[in-house]
Amino acid sequence: MGEFFTGDTDTWTLLTIVAMACVTVLSRSLFFISAKAWVLPHWAQRGLQYAPIAALAAVIVPEIVMAQGALIHTLQDARLYAAMAGVGYFFWRKGVGQVVLGTIVVGMAVYLPLHIGLGW
Amino acid sequence: MIWGRTHRQHPEFRQGVMDMLGVSPGIAAWGLMTGVAMVKSGMSTAEALLMAGIVFAGSSQLAAIPLILAGAPMWVILATALCVNLRFVVFSVHMRPYVMHLTLRERLVAGYLTGDLTYVLFVKRFARPATDAAGRTGQMAYLVGNGGFNWLSWTVCSVLGVVLANAIPAQWGLGFAGILALLGMLCSLASTKLRWISAAVAGTAAVAAFALPLKLNILTAIAASVVVCLLLEKTALHAPAVPQGGGH
Numbered sequence: 001m002g003e004f005f006t007g008d009t010d011t012w013t014l015l016t017i018v019a020m021a022c023v024t025v026l027s028r029s030l031f032f033i034s035a036k037a038w039v040l041p042h043w044a045q046r047g048l049q050y051a052p053i054a055a056l057a058a059v060i061v062p063e064i065v066m067a068q069g070a071l072i073h074t075l076q077d078a079r080l081y082a083a084m085a086g087v088g089y090f091f092w093r094k095g096v097g098q099v100v101l102g103t104i105v106v107g108m109a110v111y112l113p114l115h116i117g118l119g120w
Numbered sequence: 121m122i123w124g125r126t127h128r129q130h131p132e133f134r135q136g137v138m139d140m141l142g143v144s145p146g147i148a149a150w151g152l153m154t155g156v157a158m159v160k161s162g163m164s165t166a167e168a169l170l171m172a173g174i175v176f177a178g179s180s181q182l183a184a185i186p187l188i189l190a191g192a193p194m195w196v197i198l199a200t201a202l203c204v205n206l207r208f209v210v211f212s213v214h215m216r217p218y219v220m221h222l223t224l225r226e227r228l229v230a231g232y233l234t235g236d237l238t239y240v241l242f243v244k245r246f247a248r249p250a251t252d253a254a255g256r257t258g259q260m261a262y263l264v265g266n267g268g269f270n271w272l273s274w275t276v277c278s279v280l281g282v283v284l285a286n287a288i289p290a291q292w293g294l295g296f297a298g299i300l301a302l303l304g305m306l307c308s309l310a311s312t313k314l315r316w317i318s319a320a321v322a323g324t325a326a327v328a329a330f331a332l333p334l335k336l337n338i339l340t341a342i343a344a345s346v347v348v349c350l351l352l353e354k355t356a357l358h359a360p361a362v363p364q365g366g367g368h
Contacts, residue, residue, distance in 0.1 A: 004283075007164030014170055016194050020184060020201050021174040027205035029231025031212040032219055040213065046353065047346040048214045052240045053315050054322035055207045056306040058341035059179070059236070061323030062330055063299045069330060079296065086300050090307040098142040100304030105145070107300035115293050 078120040082111035122226045123268075127261040136265030139241050144273045146301020147237070151274040153295030154178050155281020156288050161185050165282065172278035176235065176271055178298070180204040183335060203334035210342060211239045217249040218242075218263075221256055230260070233267025235274075240305050241266055314349050321345040 040048075064079045065072060086107030093099045114120045127133055140147075151172075158168040163185065175181050180201040187197045211234060219230050234242070242263055250256045281288070288294070310316050325341035332340065 005165040007162065007167070009164040009166040012194070013163075013167050013188055016184075016188060016197055017167060017171045017175065019194065019198055020171070020180065021176070023198055023201045023205060024175055024177045024180070024208075025228055025232045027202060027208040027212075028234050029212055029228050030209045031216045032227040032231055033224070035220065035224075040216075043350060044213075047350050048210075050315065050318040050346050050349040051210055051214060051342055052243055053306060053309040054318045054342045054345035055210070055236065055338065056240065056302050056309070057319040057322040057345075058207075058326035058338045060299055060302050060306060062326050062337070066327060066330060071327065078293075079299075082296065082300065083303060086303055087307060090304055095308055100301060100308065101142040101145060103304035103307065104143075104297050104300045107303070108297050111293065111296055111300075115296075 076118075076120045078111045078114035078118075081114060082107040085110040122222060122230060122260045122264050126257065127264050130258060130261035132258040132262040133265035135245075136241075136262040136267075137269045139245070140237065140266045140269045140273075143237055143301045143305065144269070146297045146299075146304075147270060147273050148277045148297075149294045150178060150298025150301070151277030152281040152284075152288065153290065153298075154181060155278040155283075156285045156290055157182065157281075158185060158278075159282055159285035160290060162189050168282040169279060172282050173275060176232065176274060177201070177205060178274070179335065200334055203336060204338075206336075206339045207236075207342060208234070208239075210339075214243060215239065218246070218259060222260070230263055230267075233263065233271060235267065235270055236302070237305060238263065238267040238270055240309065244309060314352060317352065318345045318349050321348045 064083050067077075086103040089106040090099055090103045093102060121127075155168065155172050158171060158181070159165065163171070167188075171181055183200050183204045184197050187200060212231060215230075215234060219227050222230065242259075245262060246259050250259050306319060310319060322341040322345035325344040326337045329337035329340045331337075
């Protein structure tokens with residue numbers, strides 16, 4: 001097992017990691033903790049229906065069009081074509097069935113050759 | 121208990137698993153590469169395994185790794201993880217009416233299992249909280265099936281990534297499959313014109329605000345897009361409609 005476990009393990013770091021798991025629970029259930037009756041204002045209820053897609057776009061877009069913290073200035077980037085192919089597949093199939101799976105497969109089929117083969 | 125047999129044998133549990141199944145190759149590749157990244161960046165195997173096994177939040181893990189290795193104080197690491205996770209606080213506001221009938225312990229478990237994809241899939245399937253006991257059981261069964269399966273695929277693959285770290289070349293970019301999974305989810309949510317606008321505003325804002333520390337660009341982008349869509353909704357409602365007949 002000496003082979004398998006490499007690196008120096010620090011107790012303080014292990015504690016930090018346990019605390020990070022607590023942060024995961026806390027952030028995801030922050031508004032579940034208090035059982036006090038409380039109703040969200042109507043406008044906020046309406047607004048929240050836009051939150052899921054906004055959160056996804058906010059996570060995804062920088063991962064596709066940015067590198068090292070700056071907007072990319074080249075079209076020779078595998079991510080662009082992979083994303084286009086994935087989205088194209090999704091709407092070609094009209095979003096029916098396991099289409100997200102297809103989006104991943106088609107996207108990676110475009111991404112890997114361009115990225116590994118051409119270094120894009 | 122929402123993780124008990126009644127919920128696990130409910131048809132919605134199965135549905136939740138099935139809905140996550142289609143996205144799971146993306147989750148798997150992403151988890152795998154997160155596991156690889158932990159080891160390659162210099163964490164010890166024991167530390168990486170613990171993180172892979174319990175933290176269940178890819179973006180906050182990736183943000184915390186360099187800080188841990190730099191020996192940053194614990195509160196800085198936790199504050200960073202919390203900021204990267206702030207979008208989950210927004211999700212918890214949305215999810216609150218669905219889970220308040222549960223005990224506190226069950227609510228905390230439900231929260232832990234509600235990652236990005238589970239939240240998105242759940243509110244897509246259930247536009248409104250159930251009003252009767254049977255409906256609530258079904259919704260919670262879906263949540264546990266979906267989130268539980270997501271947890272399992274993420275955790276198993278992260279651990280695998282830690283174990284196989286030196287056999288998987290990071291430069292292949294397999295982790296991009298995770299982004300494609302999120303992209304597919306985004307497409308499946310884009311059902312109205314305003315939702316498209318929401319995505320466009322959030323994507324643009326996240327790039328424009330990228331320089332903000334602690335990934336606060338994500339929260340800024342969500343806020344900006346919700347505000348813009350609410351304003352547009354209002355304008356659409358108050359816009360002079362096609363005149364109907366002779367007025368008063």
